[in-house]
Amino acid sequence: MTGGTLIYLEQQAHTNLYPTAGGFYPNSGILNQITDKLTYQNPQTLEIEPWIATSWTVNDTLTEYTFKIRPGVTFSDGTPLDARAVARNFDTYGRGDKSRKFPVSEVINNYDHSEIIDDLTVKFVFKRPSPGFLQGTAVIGSGLVSPATLDRSFDELGDATKIIGSGPFVVERETLGKELKLKARTDYNWGPARLAHQGRAYLDGITFIVTPEDSVRIGALLSGQADVIRQIQAYDEPQVEAQSFLIYAPSTRGVNNALVFRPDNPLVADARVRKALLHATNTQEIVDTLFSRHYPKATSVIASSAVGYEDQSARLAYDPQRSKKLLAEAGWQPGHDGILARDGVKLELSIYESLPQPQSKAMLQLVAQQWAQIGVRLNVLNADSGSIAVDLLDPLKTPVAHTMVGRADPDVIKSNFHPANRDVLRQKGGLSDKIKSFVDEALNGRLEAIAAETDPEKRLALTREVQAYIIDQAYQIPIFEEPQAFAAAPHVKGLAFDAVARPSFYSTWLDK
Numbered sequence: 230m231t232g233g234t235l236i237y238l239e240q241q242a243h244t245n246l247y248p249t250a251g252g253f254y255p256n257s258g259i260l261n262q263i264t265d266k267l268t269y270q271n272p273q274t275l276e277i278e279p280w281i282a283t284s285w286t287v288n289d290t291l292t293e294y295t296f297k298i299r300p301g302v303t304f305s306d307g308t309p310l311d312a313r314a315v316a317r318n319f320d321t322y323g324r325g326d327k328s329r330k331f332p333v334s335e336v337i338n339n340y341d342h343s344e345i346i347d348d349l350t351v352k353f354v355f356k357r358p359s360p361g362f363l364q365g366t367a368v369i370g371s372g373l374v375s376p377a378t379l380d381r382s383f384d385e386l387g388d389a390t391k392i393i394g395s396g397p398f399v400v401e402r403e404t405l406g407k408e409l410k411l412k413a414r415t416d417y418n419w420g421p422a423r424l425a426h427q428g429r430a431y432l433d434g435i436t437f438i439v440t441p442e443d444s445v446r447i448g449a450l451l452s453g454q455a456d457v458i459r460q461i462q463a464y465d466e467p468q469v470e471a472q473s474f475l476i477y478a479p480s481t482r483g484v485n486n487a488l489v490f491r492p493d494n495p496l497v498a499d500a501r502v503r504k505a506l507l508h509a510t511n512t513q514e515i516v517d518t519l520f521s522r523h524y525p526k527a528t529s530v531i532a533s534s535a536v537g538y539e540d541q542s543a544r545l546a547y548d549p550q551r552s553k554k555l556l557a558e559a560g561w562q563p564g565h566d567g568i569l570a571r572d573g574v575k576l577e578l579s580i581y582e583s584l585p586q587p588q589s590k591a592m593l594q595l596v597a598q599q600w601a602q603i604g605v606r607l608n609v610l611n612a613d614s615g616s617i618a619v620d621l622l623d624p625l626k627t628p629v630a631h632t633m634v635g636r637a638d639p640d641v642i643k644s645n646f647h648p649a650n651r652d653v654l655r656q657k658g659g660l661s662d663k664i665k666s667f668v669d670e671a672l673n674g675r676l677e678a679i680a681a682e683t684d685p686e687k688r689l690a691l692t693r694e695v696q697a698y699i700i701d702q703a704y705q706i707p708i709f710e711e712p713q714a715f716a717a718a719p720h721v722k723g724l725a726f727d728a729v730a731r732p733s734f735y736s737t738w739l740d741k
Contacts, residue, residue: 230431230722230738231429231431231433231738232431232432232433232739233432233433233738233739233741234432234433234434234435234436235432235434235435235436235456235457235721235734235737235739236436236438236454236455236456236457237258237435237436237437237438237455237456237457237458237459237732237734238438238439238440238446238449238450238455238457238458238459239255239258239437239438239439239440239459239460240255240439240440240441240443240446240459240460240584241255241439241441241584241585242255242405242406242407242439243255243256243258243259243387243389243409244256244387245383245386245387246259246260246386246387246388246389246391246392247331247383247386248260248264248322248369248370248371248372248373248374249322249331249332249333249334249335249336249370250370251368251369251370251372252335252369252370252634252635253585254459254585254713254731255459256369257369257731258437258459258731258732259389259409259411259437260369260372260392260394261369261372261396261727261731261732261733262396262397262398262411262435262733262734262735263305263372263389263392263394263396263398263399263400263411264372264373264374264392264394264395264396265280265281265302265310265372265373265394265395265396265419266280266281266366266367266368266369266371266372266373267280267281267282267296267315267366267367267371267373268280268281268282268285268363268366268367269367269421269422269423269424270364270367270368270637270727270728271423271728272479272725272726272727272728275536275637275728277363277364277366277367278421278422278423279299279421279422279423280299280367280419280420280421280422281298281299281302281310281315281373281395281419282296282297282298282299282366283297283298283299283422284296284297285297285363287363289683290358290683291355291358291359291360291362291683292339292354292355292356292357292358292359293352293353293354293355294352294353294355294359294362294363295346295350295351295352295353296315296350296351296352296353296366297349297350298310298311298312298315298349298350298351299349299419300349301418301419302395302419303395304373304374304375304393304394304395305375305393305394305395305396305399305414306375306377306393308375308376308377310373310395311348311349312345312346312347312348312349312350312351313345313348314373314375314376315343315351315373316343316344316345316351317376317379318371318373318374318379319337319340319343319353319371320342320343321379322334322337322340322370322371323337323340323341323353324340329379329381329382329383330382330383330384331379331383332383333649334365334370334371335370335644335650335651336361336364336365336368336370336371336636336638336640336644337359337362337365337371338355338357338359338361338362338640338643338680338681339355339356339357339358339359339680339681340353340355340356340359341354341355341356342354357681358681358682358683359680359681360680360681360682360683360685360688361638361639361640361680364637364638364640365638365640367728368636368729369727369729369731372394372396373394373395374392374393374394375393375394375395377393378391378392378393378394387405388403388405389403389409390402390403395419396414396417397413397414397417397420397429397430397735398411398412398413398414398430398434398435398734399411399412399414401434406439407438407439408436408437408438408439409436409437410434410435410436410437411434411435411436411437412433412434413429413430413432413433413434414429414430415429416429417429417430420735424735424736425736426723426735426736430734430735430736430737431723431736431737431738432734432737432738432739435734438455440458443460443461443462443465446458446460446461447461447465447468447469447716450469450474450716450717450718451468451469451472451474453718455718456717456718456720456721456739457715457716457717457718457721457724457732458715458716458717459713459714459715459732460587460713460714461476461714461715461716462587462588462714463519463520463521463523463524463587463588463714464519465716466521466523466714466716469716473719474716474717474718474719475716475717475718475719475721476523476714476715476716477714477715477716477717477724477726478523478712478713478714478715479712479713479726479730480532480534480710480712480729480730481532481633481634481635481710481711481712481713481729481730482531482532482534482535482536482635482636482637482728482729482730483531483532483535483633483634483635483636483637483641483645483729484530484531484632484633484634484635484641484642484644484645485527485529485530485531485532485633485707485708485709485710485711486527486586486587486631486632486633486707486708486709486710486711487527487530487631487632487633487705487706487707487708488510488580488596488629488630488631488632488705488706488708489629489630489632489653489654489704489705489706490503490506490628490629490654490703490704490705491624491627491628491629491630491654491655491667492624492654492667492669492704493624493625493655493666493667494578494624494625494628496574496576496577496578496628497578497628497629498667499559500702500703501555501556501558501559502555502556502559502561502576503702503703503704504552504555504703505551505552505553505555505556505559505603505605506552506600506605506703506706507545507700507703507706508546508547508548508549508551508552508555509547509549509552509599509600509602509603509605510547510596510599510600510706510708511547511599512526512527512545512547512706512707512708512709513526513547514595514599515592515595515596515708515709516708516709518595519588519591519592519595520587520588520709523712523714524587524709524710524711524712525709525710526708526709526710527545527707527708527709527710528540528541528542528545528707529541529542529696529700529707530642530695530696530699530700530705530707531641531642531696532710532711533710534710535637535641536637536638536639536689536692537639537688537689537692537693537696538696539692539693539696539697541696541697541700541707544697544700544701545700545706545707549602549603552603553603553604556569556576556603556604556605559571560572561576561604563604567604568604568605568606569603569604569605575606576604576605576606577605577606577607577608578605578606578607578608578628578629579607579608579610579626579627579628579629580593580607580608580609580610580627580628580629580630580631581609581610581611581612581617581620581621581627581630581631582609582610582611582612582631583612583630583631583632584612586631586633586711587711587714589612589631590609590611592631592708593607593609593631594609597609607629622655624655624667630653632645632651632653633711634651635711635729635730636729637728637729639679639688639689639691639692640679640680642676642679642692642695642696642699643676643677643679643680646672646676646699646704647673647676647677648668648673654667654669654704655667656668656669656673669702671698672695672698672699672702672704675691675694675695675698676695678691679691679692679695712730713726713730713731715732720739720740720741721737721739721740722737722738722739722740723736723737723738724737725737
């Protein structure tokens with residue numbers, strides 16, 4: 230079972246590999262191989278299991294978490310992965326570091342400080358209850374890196390060779406933006422405690438090759454030049470399966486693939502307009518036209534496999550007649566060209582395609598056709614524009630965005646919508662000199678309550694409540710439950726994925 234190098238084709242180049250930036254799937258595909266986590270979330274049961282931490286205790290108020298660290302673990306530069314190193318990691322992730330440009334982790338809420346009890350015992354203390362923290366120690370954004378890595382600045386960590394972890398693979402060399410080679414760490418012996426496989430990785434190495442063109446990735450796989458590819462499009466699935474290759478489409482278990490509005494923009498500030506566009510979006514047509522069985526139609530803000538999910542289908546019904554009525558009530562009337570207008574302003578919106586999302590451009594173009602039937606124009610912009618980064622922060626230029634985020638914990642909703650995290654509704658403002666800023670304190674209060682509620686049942690009730698609130702306000706139009714779609718050759722064995730569909734090659738082997 231031991232030996233060989235796996236060839237892995239990735240659609241996009243990685244960006245920054247500081248672990249809290251690991252939410253971008255090209256980043257996490259690398260970080261999952263070179264870093265370990267304090268705990269392991271079982272992808273089948275979603276239970277939290279021992280890994281670098283052998284055990285833990287939590288106080289009654291969920292404000293103190295104490296972990297016992299596995300002895301004998303080292304980073305690949307030889308430094309010990311002990312209580313001091315773990316404390317340094319989470320102090321950095323939980324508080325950020327402005328001097329090094331490290332942002333605060335979106336998966337750690339209410340963090341205060343760490344306390345080193347002894348060489349192998351560390352306690353984390355929180356200002357308020359932090360019920361999501363234990364699960365947060367298992368996610369890609371909490372990958373453990375050496376103190377030498379944390380001595381660098383954020384800007385240096387776009388270079389994979391600068392990331393020193395304790396994982397089963399180490400970076401051998403990189404051609405930035407093109408190719409990355411990992412090699413097995415021969416002395417690795419501390420995988421998740423309950424995995425059948427222990428010891429070094431079976432593979433000798435992994436070669437990541439950035440291959441943007443879908444047809445090239447598929448061709449390389451089917452011709453034997455690649456072993457695994459990420460981002461196989463739904464329309465390529467039949468030819469892959471016809472040749473006995475395998476499709477893997479694990480769920481991301483988080484906030485669904487969706488359109489979100491920026492209510493700072495006057496055109497969508499009125500909830501009636503947002504609701505009209507929600508009911509004008511035929512998600513069943515989108516799924517049936519563009520996707521496969523691996524992409525279930527969304528029925529809420531979060532996936533049906535997510536913790537705390539509640540079906541919101543009744544609030545998401547396709548009803549273009551209702552849409553027209555809502556728009557008329559809001560004062561929008563058809564113009565001479567069929568586009569709705571009010572006070573001389575057309576109801577014309579713009580959105581950028583999102584390259585990480587499957588078939589984003591085709592999906593948005595179909596949405597544009599659907600919205601055109603009620604008199605709304607949606608302009609779909611190419612993601613290669615040089616101004617995209619700035620435009621996406623400006624609700625005046627991009628009143629609608631295409632988003633998703635994976636995490637198997639209710640805190641994922643806060644991560645997506647709260648202004649201290651991803652802030653997809655653009656509550657942070659910055660445009661107050663041009664337009665009236667938008668803040669929804671009722672939403673933010675609900676999100677903060679989820680992140681601090683100590684009673685599990687009450688926390689789930691809050692999670693269900695906030696899903697209904699987001700849909701009632703029509704801040705989001707859920708489209709489909711996004712998997713991560715991979716294809717692999719039949720000789721690839723033991724391919725595994727974490728709880729939110731990030732690949733793990735620790736137990737993978739090649740049966741050629």
